[in-house]
Every structure is written in structure tokens, then in C-alpha cells.
Amino acid sequence: xxxxxxxxxxxxxxxxxxxxxxxxxxxxxxxxxxxxxxxxxxxxxxxxxxxxxxxxxxxxxxxxxxxxxxxxxxxxxxxxxxxxxxxxxxxxxxxxxxxxxxxxxxxxxxxxxxxxxxxxxxxxxxxxxxxxxxxxxxxxxxxxxxxxxxxxxxxxxxxxxxxxxxxxxxxxxxxxxxxxxxxxxxxxxxxxxxxxxxxxxxxxxxxxxxxxxxxxxxxxxxxxxxxxxxxxxxxxxxxxxxxxxxxxxxxxxxxxxxxxxxxxxxxxxxxxxxxxxxx
Amino acid sequence: xxxxxxxxxxxxxxxxxxxxxxxxxxxxxxxxxxxxxxxxxxxxxxxxxxxxxxxxxxxxxxxxxxxxxxxxxxxxxxxxxxxxxxxxxxxxxxxxxxxxxxxxxxxxxxxxxxxxxxxxxxxxxxxxxxxxxxxxxxxxxxxxxxxxxxxxxxxxxxxxxxxxxxxxxxxxxxxxxxxxxxxxxxxxxxxxxxxxxxxxxxxxxxxxxxxxxxxxxxxxxxxxxxxxxxxxxxxxxxxxxxxxxxxxxxxxxxxxxxxxxxxxxxxxxxxxxxxxxxxxxxxxxxxxxxxxxxxxxxxxxxxxxxxxxxxxxxxxxxxxxxxxxxxxxxxxxxxxxxxxxxxxxxxxxxxxxxxxxxxxxxxxxxxxxxxxxxxxxxxxxxxxxxxxxxxxxxxxxxxxxxxxxxxxxxxxxxxxxxxxxxxxxxxxxxxxxxxxxxxxxxxxxxxxxxxxxxxxxxxxxxxxxxxxxxxxxxxxxxxxxxxxxxxxxxxxxxxxxxxxxxxxxxxxxxxxxxxxxxxxxxxxxxxxxxxxxxxxxxxxxxxxxxxxxxxxxxxxxxxxxxxxxxxxxxxxxxxxxxxxxxxxxxxxxxxxxxxxxxxxxxxxx
Numbered sequence: 001x002x003x004x005x006x007x008x009x010x011x012x013x014x015x016x017x018x019x020x021x022x023x024x025x026x027x028x029x030x031x032x033x034x035x036x037x038x039x040x041x042x043x044x045x046x047x048x049x050x051x052x053x054x055x056x057x058x059x060x061x062x063x064x065x066x067x068x069x070x071x072x073x074x075x076x077x078x079x080x081x082x083x084x085x086x087x088x089x090x091x092x093x094x095x096x097x098x099x100x101x102x103x104x105x106x107x108x109x110x111x112x113x114x115x116x117x118x119x120x121x122x123x124x125x126x127x128x129x130x131x132x133x134x135x136x137x138x139x140x141x142x143x144x145x146x147x148x149x150x151x152x153x154x155x156x157x158x159x160x161x162x163x164x165x166x167x168x169x170x171x172x173x174x175x176x177x178x179x180x181x182x183x184x185x186x187x188x189x190x191x192x193x194x195x196x197x198x199x200x201x202x203x204x205x206x207x208x209x210x211x212x213x214x215x216x217x218x219x220x221x222x223x224x225x226x227x228x229x230x231x232x233x234x235x236x237x238x239x240x241x242x243x244x245x246x247x248x249x250x251x252x253x254x255x256x257x258x259x260x261x262x263x264x265x266x267x268x269x270x271x272x273x274x275x276x277x278x279x
Numbered sequence: 280x281x282x283x284x285x286x287x288x289x290x291x292x293x294x295x296x297x298x299x300x301x302x303x304x305x306x307x308x309x310x311x312x313x314x315x316x317x318x319x320x321x322x323x324x325x326x327x328x329x330x331x332x333x334x335x336x337x338x339x340x341x342x343x344x345x346x347x348x349x350x351x352x353x354x355x356x357x358x359x360x361x362x363x364x365x366x367x368x369x370x371x372x373x374x375x376x377x378x379x380x381x382x383x384x385x386x387x388x389x390x391x392x393x394x395x396x397x398x399x400x401x402x403x404x405x406x407x408x409x410x411x412x413x414x415x416x417x418x419x420x421x422x423x424x425x426x427x428x429x430x431x432x433x434x435x436x437x438x439x440x441x442x443x444x445x446x447x448x449x450x451x452x453x454x455x456x457x458x459x460x461x462x463x464x465x466x467x468x469x470x471x472x473x474x475x476x477x478x479x480x481x482x483x484x485x486x487x488x489x490x491x492x493x494x495x496x497x498x499x500x501x502x503x504x505x506x507x508x509x510x511x512x513x514x515x516x517x518x519x520x521x522x523x524x525x526x527x528x529x530x531x532x533x534x535x536x537x538x539x540x541x542x543x544x545x546x547x548x549x550x551x552x553x554x555x556x557x558x559x560x561x562x563x564x565x566x567x568x569x570x571x572x573x574x575x576x577x578x579x580x581x582x583x584x585x586x587x588x589x590x591x592x593x594x595x596x597x598x599x600x601x602x603x604x605x606x607x608x609x610x611x612x613x614x615x616x617x618x619x620x621x622x623x624x625x626x627x628x629x630x631x632x633x634x635x636x637x638x639x640x641x642x643x644x645x646x647x648x649x650x651x652x653x654x655x656x657x658x659x660x661x662x663x664x665x666x667x668x669x670x671x672x673x674x675x676x677x678x679x680x681x682x683x684x685x686x687x688x689x690x691x692x693x694x695x696x697x698x699x700x701x702x703x704x705x706x707x708x709x710x711x712x713x714x715x716x717x718x719x720x721x722x723x724x725x726x727x728x729x730x731x732x733x734x735x736x737x738x739x740x741x742x743x744x745x746x747x748x749x750x751x752x753x754x755x756x757x758x759x760x761x762x763x764x765x766x767x768x769x770x771x772x773x774x775x776x777x778x779x780x781x782x783x784x785x786x787x788x789x790x791x792x793x794x795x796x797x798x799x800x801x802x803x804x805x806x807x808x809x810x811x812x813x814x815x816x817x818x819x820x821x822x823x824x825x826x827x828x829x830x831x832x833x834x835x836x837x838x839x840x841x842x843x844x845x846x847x848x849x850x851x852x853x854x855x856x857x858x859x860x861x862x863x864x865x866x867x868x869x870x871x872x873x874x875x876x877x878x879x880x881x882x883x884x
Contacts, residue, residue, distance in 0.1 A: 013512070020513045027510055027564030042621070044596055085564070087512060261563050263303060263347075263509040 001069045002098045004105055005079065006231050008061040009054060010215075011089035018053035024087060024262075025065065031085040031261075034078050037068040051106040055188060060216035061093065062112070064105055064230070087262035094231050108230040109182060111159055111222040114189045115240060116176040116211040123174040125200045125208055126163045130176060132199035133192075134161050141191040141198075154195050157187040159222045160238035175240040177217070179227055189214045289431050291315050291323040291424075292346055292356040292393070296363070296371035297786065299327040299347075303509070304517040306571070307399060308362050310504040311424050321428060324348040324356075328371035329378065331783055331790065337378055344379035353379025357431055359393045360424070361412075363401035366763035367756065367786040369408055370778040372397075376411065383775060385413045385458055390441050394448075396427070403493075403540050404715035404823040406480075407763045407770035409457035413445060416453050417540070417826050418493030419526070421502050426451050449487055453494035459483050460825060462768045472813070473806040477767055480825040490827040493540065495865055499526060499547045503555055510563045519567035519600065520559040522552055524584070528573035529852040529869065530604070532631070533642045533842050534670065536714035538573055540828045542861040544852055546872040549580045553587060560597060567598045576603040576610050577852065579873035585616045593619060604629040606645040611656040623661040628653065629668040633683025639845040640675055647687065654691045658698040665691060665704045671733045672711040672725035675843060681733045684708065685740035692747045706741070707750040708734065710757040714764050716828040718838040721815040724761045726808070730754035755793045759785055761811035762796075767822035770810070773799045831860030 009016075016024065026046045029036045038044040047068035054060050079092045086092070118126065133139055139155040160179040164172055178192045189211075197208040218236040220229040226238040293312055295302030302308065308325060315323035324346035329337060337343070343352040353359055359381065361372050373383055381395065382388045388395070397405065397412045398420050405415040416423050427448065434444045449456040460482050464475045482489060496502055508520055525546040528538035547555075556568055568588070570578075578584065581601075588599055599617040603610050606628045614626055630650055631643045638645060657665055669684045688706040695702030710730040713719045725733075734751050741747050762770060776799035784790040800807050815821070817836050824832075834857070841848060851857055852869055862868055 016512045023514075023518075024512055026566070030560075030564035030566070031562065038596055046596075261507060261510045263511045 001072045002100065002102075003067050003069070003075055003095050004098050004231060005065050005067065005092045005095040006061075006229075007063050007065060007086075007090060007092045008059075009063050009090055010059045010061070013087060013089035014057055014059050014213075017056055018050070022048065022050075024090070028082060028085045028087070028090075029067075032078070032082040034067075034082055035070045035073065037070045051104070051109055054216065058114075058189065058214050058216060062216045062218045062229070064109070064219070066098075066105055096231055105230065108221065109219045111179055111181045111227055112219050113217040113227050113236050113238070114178045114180065114192070115215045115217050116178065116189055116193060117213045117215070118174040118176065118211050119209050120174060122209050123164075125204055125206050126174055126176060126196070128203045129196040129199040129208065130161055130163045132203050133158070133195050136199075139195045141187075141194045143191070152185070152187070152191075154187055154191055157181050157183045158192075160226070161192070162239045164240045176211075177238065177240040179222055179238050181222065286319050287322045288320040288435065289322075289428060290351070290356040290358075291321060291428075292326055292351075292353060292359045293323055294326040294328075294359060294361050294372075294375055296328045296361055296368040296375055297365075297784070298330060300513070300515045302327045302362075303511050303515045304519075304521070305362060305364065306505070306521060306523060307364070307420065309508060310502075311360070311420050312509075313504050313507060314421055314502075315424055315428065318425075318428065320432070322349075324351065326353070326375065328368075328375055328784070334374060334378065334783075344375050353381055353393065354391075356393045358396055358427070360396040360398065363397050363399035363408075365786060366401050366760045368401070369763055369774050370782045370785055372408065372411060373775060373778040374783060384410045386410070388413070388441070392441075394431075394441075394444070398423075400537060400540065401763075403536070403826055403828060404764060404766075405455065405457065405826070406462070406768045406822040407766040407774060409768050410771045412457060414448055415455040415457065416494060417455070417491070417828070418453060419496040420494070421496050421504070423451070423453055423494050427454075453492060455491045455826065457768075459487055462822070473804075473809050474769070477820045477822060479820050480768075480822065490825050492827045492864075493829060495543075495829075495867065496526075497545065497867055497870065499523070499545050499870075500551045503547075503551055506555075506558065508559055508563055508565075510565065517569070518565065519569040520556065520563055520565045521569045521571050522555045522559065523547065523572060524552055524570045524575055524578050524581075525572045525872075527869070528577070529850050530574055530577070530644075531642050531838075531848050531850060532604075533640070533718040533838060534631070534673065534711060534713075535573075536717050539717050539830060541573070542829060542859065543865070543867050544869040544871070546578055546580075546870055548872045549584050549587070552584060553591075556588060557591075566596055567600060568592075570599070570601045572602075574604050575601045576605045576613055577850075579871045581613065585613050589616050589619050602627075604631075606630050606643075606650050606653055608649075608653050608656050611653055611660060614657075614662075615660050623663070625664040625666055626657050626662045627666040627668065630687065631668065631670055632673060632680065633669060633685070633687050634680045636845060637673060637676060637680040637683065639847050640842050641670075641673055642842065642847055644847060644850075647690075650687065651690060651694065654694045658695050658702060663695075663699060663702050665695065667691065667704060667706050669706060669708050670711040671708055671737070672730050674713075674719055674722045676733075678733070678736060681736055682740055685737050688741060688747050688749075689744055692744055695746060701746070703746050703748065705748045705750055706737075708737065709752065710754045712757050712761045712764055715821070715823040716826075716830055716835075718835050718842055720765065720821065720835070721817055721819075721839060723814045724757070724811040725754075726812055727754035727758055730757065753788060753791075756785060756788075756791050758793075758807055758811060759791075759796050762807045765822070766810050769805060772803050773805050776803060827864075829859075829861035829864045831858070831864075834859045 025048045037047040049066045051064050075095050079095045083091045138153050140151050141154045143150050157180050159181055163176045164174055180187055200206050200208040218227050218229050220227050227236045293308050295305050295308050312323050315321045326346050345352050376383055381392055394413050396414045398416045402415050403417050430447055445456055448454050449459050460480055462480045463478045465478050468475050527541045527544040529544050532538055632638045632641055671681055692704045713722045713724055731754055738749050777796045780795040782792050782795040
């Protein structure tokens with residue numbers, strides 16, 4: 001039996017690389033006693049594959065994995081068990097069974113929605129910078145690769161770009177939402193920031209502080225209104241949402257975890273002010 | 280292990296002074312982490328040495344050394360405990376303390392500063408780092424940390440001053456408070472030597488013990504830790520569920536500090552081991568089990584244990600491994616059992632020396648005929664690659680002994696070729712560094728250039744053999760390791776100076792900076808060769824004499840003389856007691872899983 005899942009990778013898990021993540025999956029599946037299939041041969045590895053890799057440092061609620069099991073299983077029940085065994089910051093948010101011979105998942109992942117969360121200080125500079133980028137015919141960004149500097153045009157990759165309306169309310173995080181086509185070479189949110197920073201300097205004469213956290217919100221098929229998510233077809237709006245209205249970006253599952261085994265640093269909540277802490 | 284914030288009263292920071300990928304799998308830290316965290320009022324967290332780029336960023340942004348779990352700064356902890364597995368972590372200790380805003384030297388610390396503690400194998404000669412620690416403990420830490428934690432609780436309750444606390448800590452069994460002990464040096468310098476010798480290290484007060492005993496946990500079944508081994512999310516050097524199947528070793532290899540300082544043998548029972556493996560695999564999801572000890576094939580129930588585990592995990596994706604230093608057919612038999620139907624790519628043996636004469640000196644019981652039979656058995660059972668571990672620079676070594684390594688390697692390669700054209704042998708060679716509390720503690724260490732010459736000799740002899748690869752590290756770091764292994768308290772200034780000159784992560788070839796150490800030694804008038812390359816008199820005071828490993832000094836000297844005469848000594852786990860002093864001194868016996876140790880050996884005397 002095969003299944004496709006969408007999962008989140010948040011918090012400290014942002015800093016776990018794609019290679020290490022494969023092992024995290026394997027060990028979590030073993031802990032949850034989910035009957036994952038293994039490849040043949042001396043170097044047997046579990047049949048978990050990923051359509052693409054999230055660049056290191058980005059958070060995401062829209063990563064995908066394809067799993068093959070040795071036997072038919074009750075998918076929702078197995079995923080609930082798996083969620084209890086995944087490290088804090090990771091959880092499966094939807095899962096569907098797929099038939100053998102189904103088209104590759106990567107085929108459905110045509111674009112990504114990214115939220116770039118900025119410090120409050122960036123609030124005023126964002127709207128004009130976003131406008132400038134959207135209105136430009138060409139948005140050149142520089143990329144350094146193996147000491148070689150190349151210039152690329154970001155503009156064709158931008159399907160949609162918008163920012164929080166009233167980020168000055170002191171409550172919401174000033175956010176830029178970028179819907180980027182998956183093009184070759186892939187364009188990254190860091191390059192969206194680079195373009196916005198260039199625009200802010202040009203338009204308002206100010207530098208834009210770097211986003212604190214960048215999160216992939218969804219992957220799927222870009223449409224007029226937004227993006228249709230690859231697994232369940234939910235429409236994800238192309239404009240940053242109010243936290244109360246954000247239906248797609250569901251919250252962490254309520255199930256309590258046992259964080260004793262995964263070494264992400266088990267937090268011991270602080271006691272009363274520590275005598276040494278002031279220094 | 281997530282705690283109610285209101286209950287936490289004492290914070291311990293356990294630091295392994297090397298990179299996370301090296302330190303995370305360390306059993307000692309994981310055991311103490313659990314033992315301490317089982318107390319509701321204690322929060323134990325961990326820390327690792329920052330890589331130089333991280334250190335630079337932390338300094339640039341004034342971010343102190345912080346814990347992995349809560350990102351609390353070092354200064355917010357009551358105790359900072361360093362695990363000293365290896366000597367070359369010395370400068371990393373200073374990096375951590377300095378980044379943590381804790382004064383490097385105990386004498387400069389004040390009331391609010393954490394208590395800085397050290398333990399681990401390298402703590403058996405704490406003197407080169409003594410001024411940096413408030414407390415050092417040699418031996419097993421499980422019971423000691425809890426006793427120290429009890430004292431801390433009382434200190435908080437009664438508002439004891441730092442000094443009052445330290446004086447009480449010094450009375451805990453096994454606690455060495457360096458500030459309360461004073462090294463006294465001879466007034467005259469021996470002709471031809473560069474430094475006055477040590478006369479003795481003495482307690483500053485009469486109510487303190489002259490020699491501080493090591494701590495020993497008698498019953499490992501009563502301490503089945505780690506129960507909840509932490510699973511790393513980023514790659515580390517060892518990713519396996521590790522069970523310590525016994526502590527201690529009685530093989531009596533004379534170069535081996537670990538074997539000498541961890542006596543007597545204390546085996547875990549087969550039932551406890553099997554339960555730990557089952558629980559450990561279920562709760563961690565790890566795909567490999569390591570049955571760890573200093574010589575795992577020597578466990579009294581090893582055959583049954585390996586058979587049971589192989590049966591239990593047959594056909595699963597779980598692999599089993601058994602690090603062993605033995606060089607005999609039994610090892611191959613066990614390895615076969617553990618790799619049933621699995622991959623047999625590489626198998627490792629440690630002959631340690633190349634000739635029978637040299638092996639008699641170091642007390643490594645293995646005849647050449649044995650080893651060749653073992654190689655034959657291994658290749659015949661399907662292994663295609665054998666790795667052989669050796670040392671050079673051993674006491675009394677001649678060029679013939681060095682070339683003996685090459686000859687043995689060539690013979691093994693020839694056996695391999697009979698089984699397959701591409702069958703390989705790797706000869707791995709390390710430079711010998713004499714260690715404290717061993718029969719070789721008096722020996723001269725080969726200087727790096729001599730190790731290099733011997734390596735060249737060896738390499739030339741095997742250069743025509745394509746199926747044989749020689750692996751060796753640069754010999755220069757061995758000089759620093761030797762200085763730290765057998766230095767006295769005067770070496771602490773060198774450590775601090777080398778660190779301030781930029782020495783970092785000395786165990787990493789890409790970071791090791793011999794120049795910083797040389798300059799530090801020159802500036803301070805310390806000749807490292809006086810500590811490392813000078814044969815010491817057998818009745819000379821040694822910097823670690825006041826730490827009692829349980830080994831009788833007279834026995835060590837006799838064993839040293841036996842070594843020089845090429846006389847071997849039997850394994851006292853099975854043979855008769857030769858009265859090394861440990862069992863009698865600790866009022867303990869070798870604790871064997873199969874029956875009782877006492878019934879297996881003759882009584883002493």
C-alpha cells in the first residue's frame with residue numbers, strides 16, 4: 001500500500017537537513033510501529049521518498065512524503081500513531097492513499113506559497129517595496145554559487161506577491177506572501193527578500209531587515225485566486241491571512257508528545273527567577 | 280522529562296567539550312543526564328563546544344555559551360560539569376567557560392558563579408587542568424552526582440557560602456577539590472633536567488584524605504541507564520542504541536588506561552541487557568544496537584547473549600555490533616552470529632603490536648598463528664575487508680617490531696587474496712601515548728619525528744602490496760596529548776596560554792595548531808619533552824599520585840618490570856589473582872553475570 005502525506009517542519013526542525021530528515025522519518029516510523037516497506041539488498045532503506053527538498057533554515061507546513069507499506073493499514077490511525085512519535089515541530093497533516101501507477105507527486109507541485117515574516121520595523125517599508133517588485137518587468141537578483149556570481153531574473157517566477165494590509169496594528173507580524181512558480185533554476189524566498197530590499201532602498205531609501213522566519217504555506221497548482229493544494233485541493237489564498245481566518249494553516253495537533261528521545265533539546269521550563277540569571 | 284517549572288531548584292549543565300556530533304553519543308553524559316533529571320527538583324541540560332565559526336559569531340553578538348535544551352546561559356546554572364573523555368579537549372573547556380562568562384580559574388570565581396566540575400577518564404590525571412576546576416571526580420559518576428546534588432540542596436537551604444560548600448564537597452568520597460591540595464616541588468633541579476621535579480601533592484588541611492579514591496558502582500543492574508537514550512536529529516559519529524554490557528577489564532593490556540582505571544569487572548546480567556535492548560529499540564527507533572565495553576567478547580554470557588539477540592532480531596532491519604579488541608576465532612564466531620544473513624563488509628581486530636616479543640611486552644595475548652587463523656576464518660566466513668589496529672612507539676620497540684606490523688599485514692593480505700582478488704586489509708597505526716595509572720606511566724614517549732620515521736619504514740615495506748592500506752594520523756598532536764596526559768599543575772599555564780594564542784579543538788587535524796602550543800611552552804619555560812620523552816624514575820613522585828585508582832603502586836611497578844622482561848600476565852577474570860590491589864581495596868570482586876566472580880578465581884595471597 002502506498003500513501004502520500006503532507007507534513008509540517010517547524011521550530012528547531014528547520015535546521016535539520018534533507019539528508020538527516022530521512023533518518024528522522026525512518027526512526028519515527030519504527031517507533032510508531034508503522035509497517036514501512038524496505039528496499040532489497042544489503043543497504044536496505046525504508047521506502048520513504050520526497051518529491052523535493054526544503055532548503056535548510058525554512059519552516060514549512062507543506063512538505064510531502066510518499067510512503068510504501070508492507071501491508072494495507074488504517075491510514076488515519078497509523079498517522080495518528082506516527083504523529084505521537086515524530087519529533088516536536090514535525091507532524092503529518094493530511095494523508096491519502098494512492099494507487100500504483102498514479103502520476104508522480106512532483107507533477108502536481110507547480111508552485112509554492114511562502115510567507116516571509118518580517119520584524120515590526122519593516123512594516124512601513126513593505127507595501128511600497130512589494131508594489132515596486134510587482135510592477136517591474138524584470139527583477140534582477142544576484143546569486144553566489146561556488147564563488148561565481150550570476151544574475152537571474154526573479155520576475156517570471158513570481159505568480160503573486162502581496163503583503164499584510166495593516167501591519168502597523170502592533171499585533172500581527174508584517175508578512176509578505178509570495179507565490180512562486182517552480183522554475184529552473186528554482187527561485188528561493190531569500191531572493192524575494194533580496195528583491196524587496198533592493199526595491200525598498202530604491203523607492204524609500206531604507207534597507208529592509210531580514211525576515212525572522214520564512215514558512216512554506218502550501219504547494220500545488222497556481223490559480224487566479226491563489227494556489228490549489230496538491231493533496232486535497234484546498235484553495236490557499238494568495239494574500240496573507242489573518243491568523244483567525246487562516247483555515248489552511250491548521251494548528252499543531254493537540255496530542256501530547258513524549259519528547260524524551262529526540263535530541264532537539266528537551267526544554268525544561270524556567271523556574272522562578274534564578275538567582276544567577278540576572279547577570 | 281519536561282518539568283513543571285515551579286519544582287526546579289537546581290540546574291546542572293553537562294558539557295562534553297567537543298563538537299555535538301562527537302559528544303552527543305557519549306554514554307557518560309547521557310547516563311548522568313537521566314540520573315539527574317529523574318529528580319523532580321533538578322533540571323540537567325547539555326552543552327557542546329562551539330565550532331570556531333560559531334564561537335566567532337557568539338563573540339561578535341555577545342551571545343554567551345548556552346544550553347542545548349532551554350538556551351539558558353552557562354551562568355544560570357548551579358553546576359557546570361565537564362566530561363573529560365580525552366586529553367585533547369582541554370582548550371575546549373576554556374572556550375566553553377570563557378564564552379559562558381565564568382572565570383577560567385577556580386580562584387577567580389565568586390559566590391554567584393556555577394560550581395565547575397570535571398569527570399571522565401582523563402580526570403584520572405586532573406593536574407594540567409586542576410586550576411580550572413572547583414571539583415574533580417575520578418571513576419563512576421552515577422552515585423557521586425546525586426550526593427553532590429544533595430549537598431547543593433542543603434547549601435541552598437542553609438545559604439552556605441561557596442567556600443563552605445566546597446569544604447563540604449571535599450569530604451564527599453571521591454571528590455578532589457584542587458584548591459585544597461598543593462603540589463610541592465623539589466628545590467634543586469636534577470642535572471640535565473629543565474624543571475624541578477614534583478615532591479608530592481599534599482592536602483592543605485589535615486582533615487582531608489592524602490589520596491582521593493575513585494568512585495565505583497558495584498552493581499550495574501541497579502543502574503540500567505540510559506533508559507531513554509536520546510536520538511540525534513542531525514548526524515553524529517555513532518548512531519546506535521548502546522548498552523554497556525560491562526565495565527572494567529582484566530585483560531591487563533599494559534598500555535590501556537581505560538582497562539586499568541575501571542577495574543574490577545562488573546558485568547550486566549543477560550536479562551537486564553536483553554530488556555534494555557528491547558526497550559531501547561522500541562523507544563528510539565534506532566536501527567543498530569551496540570553491545571559496548573572495553574572487550575565485549577569477554578562477557579561471561581556473551582555466546583548466549585549474541586545468540587538470543589540474533590534470534591530476536593533475525594529478519595528485521597536491526598543490526599547488531601560488538602566492538603572487541605580480541606584477536607581470536609571466537610570473535611569471528613560471534614561476529615558471524617551477529618551478522619546472520621546480513622552484510623559482512625568489514626571486521627576489525629586489534630593485534631596492537633607486530634611481533635610476538637612486542638605483544639608480550641604490552642601483555643596482548645595473541646600469537647601470530649592465532650591471528651592468521653582468525654584472518655582465515657574471517658575471510659572464509661565472507662568478510663572481504665579486515666582492519667587491523669596497531670600502535671607504534673611502544674616501550675622497548677625496535678625497527679624489527681615496526682616492520683613486524685608490515686609483515687603481519689602482508690600475511691593477512693596474502694590470506695585475503697586466496698579468498699578473493701579484491702579482498703583488502705587496512706593497517707591502522709597510532710602513536711603510543713603513555714598514560715597515568717598504567718604500568719607504562721614511567722615510560723618515555725617517542726617524539727613525533729621518531730613516530731614519523733617509523734611510519735615511513737612501515738609504509739616502504741608494504742608499498743608494493745595493493746590490497747593493503749596503511750592509515751595513520753599526524754604524530755604531532757600526540758605530543759600535546761602526552762603533555763596533558765602526564766603533565767603536572769605547571770602545565771595549566773601552558774594550556775591557558777596556548778588557548779589564548781588560538782589553540783582550539785586540538786583533536787581535529789584541521790584545527791590542531793602545534794605552533795600555539797610550542798609558543799606557549801617557550802614563553803612559560805616549560806619543555807614538553809621533560810614531561811613526555813623523559814623516562815621517569817620508578818620512585819619519582821607522579822602528578823597523579825594523590826588520585827587513587829585502586830591499583831597498587833608496587834604492583835604497577837612489578838608489572839612494568841615484567842613488561843620490560845617480556846613476561847605476560849593472565850586475565851585475572853578467569854585465572855588467578857595477581858593482587859593489583861583494586862578488588863581488595865574496594866572490597867569488591869569481579870561481578871560476573873554467570874555465577875559469582877569469587878568462585879571462579881583463587882583467593883588472593
